[in-house]
Amino acid sequence: MKKIKFFQYFSLGLFLVILGACKKREATDWDTNLLGPLFKTTLSIDQILPDSLTQINSDNSINVVYDDLFNSSGFVNTNQLPDTAILKYFTIPFGTIFLNAGDNFMDLTEESNLNFSPLELSRLIIKSGEIEVKIVNKITQPVDITYILPKALKNGQPYTFNATIPAYNSSNGGNYSASFNLDGYDVDLRGLSGAFVNRLVTHLIANVSTSANGLAQINSTDSLKVSIKLKSIVPYYAKGYFGQSKDTSYTDSKLTLFDRIVAGNFSLQEAKLNLDIRNGIGADIRAGLLSFKSTNSKTGNTVSLQHNSVSQIFNVHRATDNPFIPSLYSFEYNNTNSNLVSLLENMPTSFNYGYYAELNPFGNISNGNDFVYTDKAVEAHVRLDIPLHFSSNNLTLIDTIFLQDDSLGEHNTVKSAVLKLIAVNSFPFDADVKFYLLDNNLQKQEQLMDKSTIMAAQPEADGKVRTPQESRLPITISNELLNKLLEKRKVLAVVTINTFNNPMKYKIYSDYKLDLKLTGNLLFNVQVK
């Protein structure tokens, strides 16, 4: 009996062990110290500055070149002519008549004034635009109309459109509405006699529609109301007299180039600005640059351009047509004739400039032969050329890094990290790197790590670096700090740059680069499900 009990107890024990074996499984995790490279990158000039802004010289030094072309229709407001409406009310000039289908009852040629003031245009070649037509027929039969602009030609043919206007009935007038394209039409605006300006000639032909049912009775009270509107007319070419006008304007132009620089300064060896102005308007212009200032709103410093072109009013001669020859004017601003370098070293947040312009200062001396080709009216070609040859003193740049959710998805298992930044630098400046945690309002919170300095490479006697400098910078991120980083996800990077042997200026060459490698000894939590 005792043996039986022994067996029962033993069985019970094993049964409990089996139950234990049936315990529900869950994920297993453990901590492990992983040591290895995380990221690597190379920072070179072509990453900092786009190719379009850099020019590599024969000695491999680099110039920053800003090259742009500004177009303007200039002082003649022909970008888009004002919409102009013409309303015509045609009544039947005789008493009651009866007409068969197809019979003509109206054939009128007229001219209408277009309100393009102050422009007095005699000719207009339309680049784009349309004519909107609305017709109300008060006649009780449908009417076929042909509407012609006899002096608006394209490929030698006048502009023409045909339409059938529905018959009038008491509940609903015979309304017609449509828009037609006028692109490419050459319009003579001199009227029927050819002696005026801003006058559009129209020709209306109206017949009882061939689809009319029986005889059409037309009374003296019946009418056709025709409304046409020239809409969104953009000229390719305009000719006439453009009038006289004066304009003095002061403008702020914001500049973001130096937005990330918050402190320090740099000193440029040289800079050059070329300004080429090309006047393609067939009208006289008197113009001048009243002022040009570089303003740094962060420091409050303003530097005014000093150059003999400032505050001088000069005459810009008119271009000639047939053949078209624009008038050209060139200016150069450099170290010797201006303080351009000082303007740039001010690290402007905006340029403020004022100009004066006067159109046709001598009146209508062309006898109505002013002209403009709107796509080649006034062109200003600006070329700013800055050799990357400078020194910097505590030049401090900031950037905000927003860590995306996705980028941290796999990082939440890192409990702490001892990182090491391995930098191989061939630039002749060192860089102090600091990172700060930002709160939700992008305000600076605690510093993520101690200041670390990427050491400058030492240039040789000719000013060129041939041996890069290696720096190994430890970065410790505690679990607490890592959690804050994961929570806030916003980091402010602050980089302070000092050139080697400041204030010596050094050129930057195209083969300079900064190789960065971030390695980590991560306390990593591995999870196996």
Added chain:
Amino acid sequence: MNKISLSIIFIFCTFNFLLAQGNFMNDSAWTKKHFNIDIYGNLTAKSNAFPNDFYKQFYYGGYLSNEVKLNAAKDLKNVNRFGGDGDVSIQFRHNIDSIFKKTGWSYLVRIAERRHLNLEMTKDFFNVGFFGNAMYENKTAQLAKFQMDFISYQQAGLGVEKTLMIKDNLHQLGLVGSYLIGRNAQKAIIDKANLFTAIDGEYLDLEINGKYNRTDSIKNKQLIPNPTKGEGFSIDLYYQLITIEKHKLQLSVLDFGYLFWQNSAIAYQYDTLFRFEGIDIRNLIDINDSLINLSKDTLVNLGKRSSTKSFKTSLPTWFQVNYSHNLLPGKLALNFVGRYRFNDVYLPFLAVGATYYFNKSTNASFNIGYGGYGSFNYAFIINQRVWRYFTVGLGTNQLEGLLMPKKANGQSIVFSIKSWF
């Protein structure tokens, strides 16, 4: 008492011993009953290095503390092995009086669910996996040879046995053929894997040569195994001799066969010398964009992957020799076991032991063995006849796992319910 009666007593005395070895063996040769149903279950794990505390916690989950890992690491060998089996089977046997005027024939039908894992790893592999590679700064960690096999499958078998008496000695031959339905498999063989960690982790050099096959883990979640995913066959072949002088010898080859994994099989082939220097951020100015595009595959996808490549798994096949001598009939029997498992990290295993009979209904066995997945192991089994037709057996192949559950290197539970009628 005639030979048959003696034999019946003998087989009852040795049954527990056979059970404790956790493998198929039958006693149909010595019974007059016509029908027999066996239910058998086995859950066994054994290692030559890892303590129970470690792999139990690894299996059941939760946080593996440094203490647990250090405890596992302190006994690591140059080659560390682990093996585990989980089996459940039910078998029906019919002893036929005569068929075509022939006697001594029986047939059997068996279904089983089997899972098996075996792996072999270096000390460095364990260290890198559980402590990280930081401890190998400016050193090379030798991660190979690494071998792992995991299979899960169902088995449906049909067999025949022939029992005959020759010169008063009883001979039995058996053959069981089984159709296998694969459920899940993973197979890794890495012959060479050296990981060099540079100072400060500036770079990692990995030289690796190996391959890894697995079935699609998503499709593995299906409850009902899919024969189109994996199927195969296996055979059991065994011979038993029982002499009138109370000697018993059994020779068996069990689970000899293959599983072929067709659909949803994924293969990785690694043969590369790879230097990893970090994720390359093409443009630091757009660092956020670069980070978003990071992919886990960047780090792990070093080899070629073929999603359609089928593979074959050779079943871990037992070759087993059992010998037993009934020293004091009805009281004490001496046992000897020798076994080897092919296609596995198993080492030759030898065990000796004894069985004591408390009475006709109760007996217990104790064996001491060496080899297999570990070194020493101790088996204990107790059998009890309950009611009239049933014998229930409970035991363990790793008694040390019950006595010292944290420190021992193995754990095992086996049970059986056997009925003759």
